[in-house]
Amino acid sequence: MQGFLNLDKPFGWTSHDCVAKTRKLLRIKRVGHAGTLDPAATGVLPIAVGRATRLLQYLPGDKAYKATIRLGISTATDDLQGEVIFQQPVTGLNLTMVETALAQFTGKIEQIPPRYSAIQVQGKRLYELARQGKTVEVPTRVVEIFNIEILDWRTGDFPELDIAIACGAGTYIRAIARDLGIKLKTGGTLAALQRTISSGFYLENSINLQDLEGQLKTGNFQIIPADIPLKHLSIVTLATIPARKWCQGQRVPIDDDGDVRDQMLRVYGEDGCFLGLGKPAMSENSKLLVPVMVLADI
Template identity: 50%
Template sequence: MFGFLNLNKPAGCTSHDCINELRRRLRLKRIGHGGTLDPMATGVLPIALGAATRLLPYLRDRKAYIGTVRFGLTTTTDDITGDLCQEQPAGHLTLEAVQAQLPQFIGRIAQLPPAYSAIQVDGRRLYARARLGEVVSVPPRIVEIYDIAVLDWQPGEHPDLTLRITCGGGTYIRALARDLGTALGVGGTLAALQRIESGGLKIEESHSLESISPEHLPLRSPQAVLAHLPWRELNDAQLSDWCHGRPIVCGDLPPAGTLVGVTFAGVCVGIGASGGDRLQPKVVLKE
């Protein structure tokens, strides 16, 4: 088994739970995922099978989400599953007031990760340390949010704002909900989250966990999933050098340093880096 699955992760399980279930169903140990989703979140979870796990770092970085922010509440996890920290009425908020705060969250911004996150500090996950009551100082991280669009507004004592967010990797939508609530002076937490795009895969083409089996395995090729890369086909004479990690002399290569997908007989055999007239192997797949 070699390729990618576009999995629609269900709510209530971790990304690793999905991997374990797929390993059991497909009887395959070598499975990985690209981009963790919180247990409450649903949506696109890119899954790599077999040697394709080595290609996960080269997935397209762009992600898109539909998230609902609930105002007037703050929680320990920055989402609705956490313990309540503070509650206050926010019925005075208007959509216009909220929209006025959104532009400051677009572009390259400094974002403080949630205390309950998978980031490692001194070799331990933040969520594990938070569960033990440890307070860990984590510096803000620079993330990029390309666009925020308002999809729905539900007024009330704790208004709900539904947004479509397009962003780069490493962005926490929970942190965005928290920080937007702080900017409005009422607090905020994430009430719902669906990832609709990740790693070049879209929600419309995803498959449920229940539908996946050895008999129904809708694999996508690396060439299709990594379509943002240029691709080059090796000939018989070049294949041996490639498999031994030796640079390949090629014509018509993109600018130096550009990543290039490499195929032989139409099958992905790795990733290289352009270096003038040579293609330097970075990932060599021999299976």
């Protein structure tokens, strides 16, 4: 078995928990995931099964979330699961002020990941260093925010803001909540997070663990074909004999259809079977398709 699951991760589960549960349900050892979600977050967690685990690095990186930010409070982890380090009722704040501050977070921005995160510094995860009480300088990173939309605004001593956010890989929504609180001088933390899009998978097409277990019991489970989330890659089709040679690790000639030398390509046989991933290379006056990852047996 090889392919993907579009899993709706439940609250309180780690991404590793979901992989372990999937491995047990499918009775297969080779299972992995893309885009780690914190235990308190829910939503899309792409799960790769079998040889498809080798494709995880080639999935698209863009993601989208629905998040709730609570103002007037700051925590050690930048979400409600952490120790409260500041709390004070908010006064004199209105939605216009929030919109003005939030607009500063679109485009390419510098972001400092939360102290409790999986980023490695000095060979150790930041959350490991934080739990040991060690203070280290967290390196900034450039991330890209494509769009932020305000969904709801609730006033009170500790106002809450619901947003929809589309962003590139590596973006921490907890950091946006924290930094918005800093800009507004109120403090801010992430109160809830749901991922709606990840690596080419969408929440509306996801499946939870209970439904997965039920489908397996009734024999209705169908794994997502390995090439489905790779639609962002161009296609090359090989005839039968070149396809066989390519799957055996040989370079084979392909038509010269422009400068795609640095592009990763989805490779298919004449029968439409997904064979794997390849990369063009020039050899004298011809263009060759180099095997990068062969998934089919021919």
